[in-house]
Each structure stands twice: as structure tokens, then as C-alpha cells.
Amino acid sequence: MKSDIEIAQQADVWPIDQIAARAGLEAREIEPYGYDKAKIRLDPKIKRDTKGKLILVTSINPTPAGEGKSTVTVGLADALQLEGKKAMIALREPSLGPVMGLKGGATGGGYSQVIPMADINLHFTGDFHALTAAHNMLSAALDNSLYQGNPLHIDQRRVIWKRVLDINDRALRHTTIGLGGPTSGVPREDGFDITVASEMMAILTLSTDLMDLKARIEKIVVAYNTDKEPVTTKDLGVAGSLTVLLKDSIKPNLVQTLAHTPAIVHGGPFANIAQGTNSIQATRAALTLADYAVTEAGFGADLGGEKFMDIKVPKLGKEPDTVVVVATVRALKHHGGQSLAELDQEDLGALESGLDNLKQNIRAMKRYGIPVVVAVNRFTADTAAELAMVEKAAESIGATAVTADVWAKGGEGARELAKMVMEKAALKHEFLPLYQPEDSAIEKMTKIVQEIYGGAAIELSEKAKKQLAIFSKNGWDKLPIVMAKTQYSLSDDAKKLGAPKNFTVHVRELVPKLGAGFLVALTGNVLTMPGLPKHPAAMDIDIDEKGRIKGLF
Template identity: 55%
Template sequence: MPVLPDIEIARAADKRPIQDIGAQLGIPPEDLVPYGHDKAKVSQGFIAGLADRPMGKLILVTAINPTPAGEGKTTTTVGLGDGLSRIGRNAAICIREASLGPNFGLKGGAAGGGHAQIVPMEDMNLHFTGDFHAITSAHNLLAAMIDNHIHWGNEQNIDLRRVVWRRVLDMNDRALRHVASALGGPANGFPRETGFDITVASEVMAILCLAENLADLEERLGAMIIAYRHDKTPVFARDIDAHGAMTVLLRDAMQPNLVQTLEHTPAFVHGGPFANIAHGCNSVIATRTALKLADYVVTEAGFGADLGAEKFLNIKCRKANLAPDCVVLVATVRALKMNGGVAKDALGAEDTEAVRAGCANLGRHIRNLKQFGVPVVVAINHFTGDTDAELNVIRDYVAAEGAEAHVCTHWAEGGVGAEALATRVAEIADAGEAQFAPLYPDDMPLWDKIGSVAKGIYHAEGVIADQKVLDQLAAWEAEGYGNLPVCMAKTQYSFSADPTALGAPEGHVIPVREVRLSAGAGFVVAICGDIMTMPGLPRRPAAESIRIGAGGQVEGLF
């Protein structure tokens, strides 16, 4: 029986009032701030009252490197959460919010798919509860205050050539990557070269996702470096008194959003940094809240395990004192075929040899994740064209790697299709065998941290950078930032910096083009290769097909 399009399944959902979903977790109605009937924010006061509660088991869902064939990481996250609920476990899901840029570009939404979705799907993939707008506004308020400070006398002696705070927009717009601002004469400020990043790359986004509460949020915002003086000393957001007003704009956005799956499993959807240019995880406050309220929390990290999972484990877990009990690594037969050299238009034919060749990518991710001391289970996200012979190739390969693989049919069947995976994951989490540890220690030099990720996760021969990058890292270490983790901004499609190098490339070198200090978020960003912090739209963006239909409903959203 064919599965209906995602949006039709979502519209047909029998959604429960959001107060009922909150009640499943013990959240009183008065501690929910409703946005309509099917979504709400959880109040800060209620979250603060959970401080002394023990935390449940944390399960991370990640994937092999993404391909156009699809892997279904969010779909598997939702299916696993529903599967845990079906086997009688008190489960919750934590994922990121969707950015408008990819929704109107190429990637599409971020609510799962088929019968493993979070709803309301349309709201989640559009404006949702306005969090991203608040983040955009807070970020650009700071930009405006920097320019205004300079215009009215520049009390902080900011060097106009060293203003490092760019503006942001939650849209893919390549024309804004490099711009000249304040043209038109003295009344408009001081002309300078600047640019825009996409909102999900903003340090404000990263801070909101790592902050523990409003007080921590304000302190982190104040610690952001916005420019440098003529004597090269940093200027912080607090130096121009911007952090208080920014916190006010982010007050509501700081509260996690509660929604539900098609099968009524509670889902926290909050925050949304990209994993290829930021740290790629939902908010710490949502994850910790879920862990206080549920016995099992299923969360995901963006893109492949070399980016999202690495940052989840090296940045988020380090900063929030979290430790996963199990990692689920998602793969599909189709994606492994592409990694094995099969073209997208030839994926329908059985090809066990291509699957076997593509498993090199899967195997590297398994070995990488095991370095962190956490048990790994492979979820094979089933497509209708998969053959038993191809599935057996994956099972045998995974077994040889000392792990196990489970075929999951949640896309077509919902939570029942992930019950076997859920049962095994719960057993592993309950066994308590994880011995999590980050890949590198805090006191390792910044350049060595970059190298440890490049060599230990990407399997590169080395890392190269201009002397100015090395000098900048050394200067930050001298200023007291040497204990920060590193956040690698790199293509998501390959272990290398070359997006066309699929599989498990060897012998490559990672070029670090630029480094940026996110002092408020608490990490150093290393920009590698040609990765952009402001994406562009594809030749035929999804926006061309999105419209309001005759019945007043959105069409073309996927």
C-alpha cells in the first residue's frame, strides 16, 4: 500500500491538545504557554523546579554522510521515540527547529517523514513559535548598536577595520555574503566592508542552544567579541551595553517548544544551529528538561556523525555535562550504493557489490563513534526497493565491525516498524556500559584540537593553514581561550573538505581557511575548505513550488 505524501499524513494526524501531551510528562497546564492548540512553550519557572530530579537515559541518533539518496536521520529519531513508547517506555524526543533557508532552498524541512513525523509539520517548517525571528532580531540589534556606538563618538575606540560582528538573515541569499554598508555620507555612519551569515550560523543561536537559563544567556551574550580596538584588545557586547536588550528579545525564545509525534510521543523542538557551519544540536535546556521528565530521551545531531555527532560529543556533552548511553547510526541501502559509486538514477537496481563498497563509509563512522566509549547500533532505514541480499551485506559488515544492525520500517509503519530497534536500544541503555569521554582534553592546544578531529574523525593525513591562522590561535590562547573546544565548519558530504570525495577517502589534507572565536558560546570555529556561512539557493529552489492551494492550505512544502 503506497504511503501518502508527508504533508497529507501530517494534515490527517489525530493530534491531542498540547496540554494532554504535557500531562504525559507531568507538566501542569499552567506551566505551558500555548501557541494555538498543538504547540506550547514550557515555562522557565517549571524548568528551574526540576533541578534536583535524576536524569533519564540519553540516546543520540546520527548518520553516515548525507547523500541525495537520503538517510532519514530525523525520521529514525521520531520512529525510535515512537517505538520506545510502544514498548511501554516513558520516552521523549529532542530535535532542532527548521531554518527557512533550506525549506525554500533544496534540503526541505526537518520534521521526519512518512508515518514517523512530528506535528504540526507546516508550522515547524515555517515560522513555528518565532524563535528564529527573535534570534535574528537580537543578533541584528547588536550590529545596529555597534554602528551606532561608532557614529556617536566611538567611546570604545573600535578599529573600523576590525569589526567582526556581521549581520544575519534566516534565508539563503548569496548576494549578501560580502557587502559594503553605511554608504551615502556621514549621516549614515562609517562605510565599511561586512556581510551576512544565515541565522543558524549566528553565535547568538549557539549561545541560546548552550545556555542553562536566562542569567547564563545574558552573561554569554555579554562575552561575545564584536570588534577589536586599535591596540588589538577585544571589545565585548557588554562594553556597549547591548546584552541586556538582547536577552529581553530572547526571553520567550529561551523557553523550549513542546509538540508531539503522529503517535503522541512528546517532542521538544528547540534551537537550530547547522552542523556543517555550527555545532548542530538542539538546545541544552530542552535536552536537560526532557531528561528530567522522561526515562529515555532520543535526540539527534545534524548531518553525518563526522560533523553533528562529533560536535554533540565534543562540545554539547562537554559543556552541559551530558553523557549518551547509546548511539544509533542511521544508514540506507540507497545511500551506501551512492557511496559505492552508483549514480542516483541507477539506485533502483540490486547491487550488492556497491553496497559492500559503500559500507566503508558506514564502518568508519562506527569506529569513530566507538572512540568516545559509547555503544553503537546501526539502524537501516528501509526503502521499499531494498533487497534481502543488500540488507544482508550490511548486517554482515556491521557484525564484523563488532556492532549490530536492525532493519527499521518506521517510515511506512510508524513506531511499530522501530520496535525491535527500540527494544535493543533500551536494553543497551539500561545495561549502563557506556564509558563516555570526549576525543580531546580541554588543555590541548587549539591547533592540536583541530588536528585531533581532522586525523581522528576525518582520517586526514594532516591540517594546513596560513601563518595568520596559527598566530590568531596562539593569540587567543594567550588571552585565556585555549581551553575551548573547536567547532569544525566543513562540507557535510565527505570526510574530506572535497564534497565529491565519497566513501572513506584517505590521504587528504584539511585546509583551515579561517578561524573565528565564539567567546560567548564557548568554542573556536575552524572554517575548512570552501564551506560558506551564508548558503545560496539552487538552480530550482523549492520556493518555486510552494504556494497556497485552493483550500487555503500550503502546497509544495516537503
Template identity: 55%
Template sequence: MTTDLAIAQRATLRPIADVAATLGLGSDDIIPYGHHKAKLAPHVTGERDGKLILVTAISPTPAGEGKTTTTIGLADALRTVGADAMACLREPSLGPCFGVKGGATGGGYAQVLPMEDINLHFTGDFHAITSAHNLLSAMIDNHLHWGNAVGLDVGRIAWRRVLDMNDRALRDIVVGLGGRKNGVTREAGFDITVASEVMAILCLATGVEDLKARLSRIVVGERADGTLVRAADIDASGAMTALLAEAIRPNIVQTLEGTPVFIHGGPFANIAHGCNSVIATNAALRLADYVVTEAGFGADLGAEKFFNIKCRKAGLVPSAAVVVATVRALKMHGGVPRGELGSENVAAVRAGAANLLRHVENVQRFGVPVTVAINRFTADTEAELAAVAEAVSGLGVKAILCEHWAKGGEGAADLAREVLRLTESEGQFHFTYPDALPLWDKIEAVAKSIYRAGEVAAAPGVRAKLDAWEAAGFGELPVCMAKTQSSFSADPTRLGAPENFTLPIRDVRLSAGAGFVVALTGELMTMPGLPRHPAAERIDVVDGRIEGLF
């Protein structure tokens, strides 16, 4: 069986300078990291006049949807049909690579390369983000140890540590054990790096000065009187910026077909805002006529945050969107167990299509022209594919059959032509809520409009926190919902298109530097755990080559 890794390792890559040259970039415009990776130099500027295309998906299932694969295939396909196109993606986290989900470089003949480098350490951006975040953690504890001049209440410290790995044992810890010489004893914990506010800040910053200003605004905790203590109060933001000075520059790589790709930043969409960096997107829109980007997980998470947070903050107006679905995943949403997906079941496809329709409707509610990409599997039957097309036709949307996994860009040429058509239409892009709406009302707006919840329930203290933040001047921030990716609800077992459920908000967090308020729903963890048999058990180096990475 041909694996994604085997296909990637057989590929002949172009020198990165040649890839950059297709964007009009010279040797002085890039900073090479070996032969096949580079960072964009900070002086590259220009008019942002390209058209932005978002790729999103249905609610993910273990059957697979192929959103990143479709993003890459579409970028290749646009170039195949003669358009000047490139892609913008997020960087993979080590947590999924060694856990259960795998890497984030696409699959089959729609991949970005070098696959092993990108999925592992790449250019060190995640390490820099982790280090900058934990530097602030260390400076907080050091400040407490040396007298706590700013009066930080030890019981109200909000800043945790991070690690780019799934490690449930670190979710809640106690630091400072062993006596006075080891610092102040207090409760603490770890999140995964992709959930770090530093990650969000890097992805939403417009440059180094903006990055430093945002880092300065990070709220690390409160004093006894409730006033806020920021990173600037303990003189941490300058050193944090120094650690991120290289990481803030977008990374340039290529697809199997030589299409340029910026890969930069990597927040998860279930616990963060789930989009690649504003800097990379802006640069791409200056360098290419069409820019294909993705937002994590289903459209209820990644796309909603792309529209309501990233586009709002960066002044972006998307020209078109693609919702990716597979027949296999729709059958799972229609109640078919994973072991029975190989058999034809048109009725289950029609039932599961309710999930697809909900996502398409949600994208339409933002005023963005949309199409559906059916990522084809060999076991799909003509009757099942016809059922998908019939389901979405009622919304005035086309379902385009795509075979980019097996055929590369040529296999998504029809999708590329439909996307080009959509970008010429007149959209009327708008947000789910205005800036001036109170924070709780913004949470309700997303829950009821996007998820179709009947009501939103707050744990004790949630509304009080929101009221206090509004009083402190944070009322106009957007909200970033942290929710399971598997369901519109907070219950990951409720597949399909549930409605009129109660969405529980267990806590809220202020990300003042990133510029949003996080609402934690249900039992979602900001530090994942490894499965019983993690992918790490199968990854090895044999005869000098990596094996088992997918």
C-alpha cells in the same frame, strides 16, 4: 502518491495540554501557543536522571538517510514497547525549507506535528534570534557613528549580520554608503541565522542569567592594539536578552502517535555545533526515562560536536547511539549514480559501507554503545540488506532493519529493544581531546582521529589568531569544525571513506560567548545559496492550505 505533507494534514492532533500531561506537566507548567504548540514554563525543575540516546548518520547524500525520521520513529517505538520516552529535536531553518533539503519534521508515519507550523515560523524563536543578533550589529554601527568611544578598529570588526534564508548575494556587502548621515562606511556581510553565535549561545545556555552572561562575552572585534571589544562594552547584552526571553523556553509538540517532543534551537552541524538546546535536553531528562535526540548531518559533524562540545559543556553522558544508513545512500558512496539506485548492486553496497563503518568506529572511539538503523526503502533487496549487516558485524555491532516511515513506531520496535539493551551496558564515555590541549592541536585531533586526514594545513594568519586567543585566556575552549557534510574531507565530491588527505583551514573565528572556536575548512559558506530550482518555486497556498512543503 502520499506525501509527508498529506499524511501530516490528515492527522488528528491531541490538545497540547494532554500531550504535556503525559510528561506529568499541568496547565501552569506550559505556555500555550494555540491548540497544538506550547512553551515550557521556566519553573519546571527536577533530577536529571533519564537516559540520553543520540541518533546520528552516515555522510548524507541526495539519496536520503532519514536521521530525523528515525529519531522520531525510535521515540514512538520506545513507547510502543513500554518505555517512558520522548524526543528532543532542532527547529528547522527557512533556508533549507525553501532551498533544496526541505523541512526537518521527519517523514511518512514518523513525523512531528503541526508540520507546517514547525517548518515555517513555529513560535518565533528564529525571528527572535535573528533580531537579537542584528540588534548587536546595529548597535556596533551606531557606536561607530557617534564617536566610537571604545576605540573599535573598523577594519577588525568580526560581527556580521544574519538572515534565516539562503541568499548568496548578501555574503559580502558594504554598509554606510551615502555619506556621513548613513553611518561609517565599511565592509560587512551576512551569515544564515543558524550560523549565528546567538543561536549557539541560546542552545548552550542553562538559563536566562547564563544567556545574558554569554551574550555579554561576545567578541565583536578588536581595537588597534589587539585588545578585544565585547557586546558588553557597547551595552547591548541586556536588550539582546530581552529579545530572547521567550525564545529560550523549549517548545512542546507531538508526533503522529502522540509522543511528546521538545523542539528548540537549530544550529546547522556543518557550520555550527548542530544540536538542540541544553535547556530542552536537561528538561527532557527530568521528565522522561529515555530521551532520543539527534545531531545534524553525519557522525563526523553532528555527533562529534554533540560529544565534544554539548556533552562537555552540559555535563551530559550519553547512554547509547544509533547510526542511520540507507542502502540507497551506501550505493551512492559506493559509486552508483543517483539515477541507477533502483537496481540491485551488492558490490556497491559493500564498497559504500566503508563510510558507515568509519562513522560507527568514530562513535565507538567516544566509548558510547552503538547500533545501526537501516532505514528501509521498498527497492532494497535482501542481498543488499544482508551486505550491510555483514559489514557492521565485524565491529561487534547489530544492523537493525527499520520501517518506521511506513509503519510508525511499530516499524522500529526491534531498534527500540536493541537501544534499551545498549543503555544497560557499561560505556566509558570520553572526549577526543582534553581541555588543556592547545587550540591547533584540538583541530588536528578532530581532523586526524575523526576525519582520518593525513595533515592539516593553515592559511596565513590562522595560527597567529589561535596563539593570540590562547594568550587572551581562550585556550581551553573546544573547537567547532565548519566542514562540508558530504565528505570526511573538505572536498564534497570525495564520497566513501577517504583518508590521508590534507584538510585546509582557511580561517578561524572566536565565539567567546558560545564558548568555542570555529575552524572554517575548504570552501564551506556560512551563508548558503539557493539551487537553480529551489523548493520555493513549488510551495503555495491553495484553498487555504499549504502545498509543496516537504
């Protein structure tokens, strides 16, 4: 059996100008990055009448057994193309941290992949490097202001802007900087987040144009002064230079699938510590150019799905026409208590128990008034009885389950899924927001916990309560909420699989992200700088004398 990278390396790759033409882009609207990649710059003078349907792909809570959300996303778009529809994909860019760590990349798998797979999973067009540079330039400007007499009266004990790196490096979570004497800066505690957790990343993906990007960067709160008033990027005077560093990164990236379906890959905030969606510009471009724009939200419906609806939809001005919830029989059995070593064995009892997780994630998406389709990503060990049980469970709460075999068959394995998605997308629906802008932060968090997670309540630490009081004083307390929570459970405890009930989500800290336009609620022990596993993927990646990469999935 060929590996993902072997399949990608043997692909028939079209030149990017040919893919652009297939997407309906004119030559002046693309900036090629070599043979098979390009930046998109839509020309506002070109009138386009296409108003595509938006298909959101999300999933159950992920497990080590695998769900294949990106693979289904790619296979579905290829299948829509086979059905004679003009389709485009809008995905997030992979982070080097997971690529070199444990999770892997984000370009699909098997015969449902976006290519060039290796380039996308590594440096791609340099967007993440530019974001890292811009973020850390802001850090340098802040520390330089402290060193140069501290004209803004920054309280160095109340600096909330950390540095970032796009690698999993637990040793950098907590650091001390400025050591080495008077010429080396002002000593203070600091730390690193992973680049995808940076507010810069959230801002890039939520900005509508270059000037909106600059305006958002100006609003970033980096610290508080000695009077406990916020200090922003605008106060430091570097918003213009940071925008210059991101002038190319704001443009979406155009690539292709193995079946030559145009794909836009842009932005990459994690959904467990940020909003987990690709950029506004990428999704709008796909909707403008295609009949069906197939996009994806990070992790499960409780994280990426909820944030897509509550954070991205108001900015995008368009809700999904259909939501696809991806599940595998294997993952559902694991949620039901079956061990990883036994997942290839039929266990209807474990599957029935695990289906509670699927049902809660379906309820969460149906709460927004949008039709839901369950895509059962098929594995060879799945039995007819197991697949029938999943189908029956989905139907019992008003969803439709369709089996897809996209890893082995590509778009051909998702033809039935594509037909069902088109049928559901044609239905009239009324979008029902989870909360209103005027709701308090506590009301918003409570609604997320109760209606999306199926829990009982939230509990704020004393630190979070004090922070919320400060936010209220500053007029920030009614911003949308990004719940930073484990992806593995509906609760804030990664060990509670399935669909736990009557649980409380504990909020230990709140972080203002004024540029992005939301508050982050840190729950449980979720980390903004992951660590490497005992055997990281980086130990298996290599290259030969001809430049061929191996071991990259």
C-alpha cells in the same frame, strides 16, 4: 502515495495541554501558543526522580539519495512508547533557508513526523525571528558606536560581527554599508550569515538559564580596537536588551508526533558551520521527564555526532547511553560509486565499497566508549543480500545493525530497533572524551581529523596561523573546537565520498565565539550563508483559498 504534508494535515492532533499531561508537565509549566504548541518552563519546586537514558541519533555522511535521520528519530521514540516506555524527543528547529531552498525541513517524514509540520518548518513560535532581531540589534549598536564618535576606538577594518538573515541569499555574503553621506553611518565592508550560523544561536542552545544566556552574550567578541584588543557586547552596553529580546526564545517548545509522543523542538544551529545540536534546556527537560530521551545531532557522525560529544556533553553533564547511526542502502551505494539513477538496482560491489563510510562513522562514535546501533532505514528496492551485507559490516567492527521501516509504518516499523536500543542502553560504559581541555587548538583539531574523520593531518593557512597567535595571546587558544566542514565527505572536499584516506584538512580561518565558548575552524569552501539552487523549493510551495498549504514536502 500521500505526501508528508498531506499525512500531517490528516493527523489526529491532540490539544497541547493533553500532550503536556502525557509528558508529566503541570499546567503552570506550559505557556500555550495556540491549540498544538507551547513553551515549557519547568518549575524547580516540583521534585522529579526520573533520570532518563539518552539516545543520540546520527548518521553516515549525507547524500542526495537520502538517509532519513529525523524520520528514524521520530519512529524510534514512537516505538519506545509502543514498548511501554515513556519516551520524549528533543530535536532542533528547522531553518527557513533550507525549507525554501533545497534540503527541506526537519520534522521527519511519512508516518514518523512531528506536528504541526507546516508551523514548525515555517515561523513556529518565532524563536528564529527573535534571534535574528537580537543579532542584528547588536550589529546596529556596533555601527552606531562607530557613528557616534567611536568611543571604543573600534577599528572598522577589524569588525568580525556580520549581520544575519534566516534565508539563503548568496547576494548578501559580502556587502558595503554606510553609503549615502554623513547621516547614513560609517562606510565599511560587511556581510550576512544565515541565522543558524549566528553565535547567538549557539549561545541560546548552550545556555543553562536566562542569566547564563546574558553572561554569554556579554562575552561575544564583535571587533578589535585600534590597539588590536577585543571589543565585546558588554563594552557596547546592550547585553541586557539582547537578553530581553530572547527571554521567550530560551524556553523549549513542546509539540507532538503523529503517535502523540511528546516532542521538544528547540534551537537549530547547523552542524557544518556550528555545533549542530538542540538546546541544553530541551535535552535536560526530556531527560527529566522521560525514561528515554531521543535526540539528534546534525548531519553525520563526523560533524553533529562529534560536536555533541565534545561541545554539548561537557555542558549537559550527561553522555549518550547509546548512539544510533542511520544509514540507507541507497546512500551507501552512492558512497561506493553507484550513480543516483541506478540506486534501485542491486550492486553489491558499490555497497561493499560504500560501507567504508559507515564503518568510519561507527568507529568515530565507538571512540567515545558508547555502544552503537546501526539503523538501516529501509527502502522498497533494498534486497535481502544488500541488507545482510550491511548487517555483517556493522558486526565486523562491534556494532549491531537493525532494519527499520518507519516512513511507511511509523513506530511499528521500529519495534526491533527500539528493543536493541534499550538492550544497548542498559550496558555499562565509560565515556572517553576525544581531547582534554588543556590540549592546544592544533592538538584538538588534529585529533578530530585523525580519529573522527580518518584523515592524516591539518594544515593552517597563514591567516589562521596569525589568528591563532592572537588567540593564544588573549588566552583563547585552549577552547573547544567547532570544525566548519562540508557534510558530504569525511574530508574537506565534498567530492571525496566514501572513506578517503591520508587526506589533510585545510583550515583557512579561525573565528572566536567566546559567548558560545568555542573556536570555529573554517575549512575548505564551507559557506556561512548558503545560496538557493536553480529550482528552489520555494517555487513549489503554495496555499489555497482555505489556507491549506501544499508543496511543503
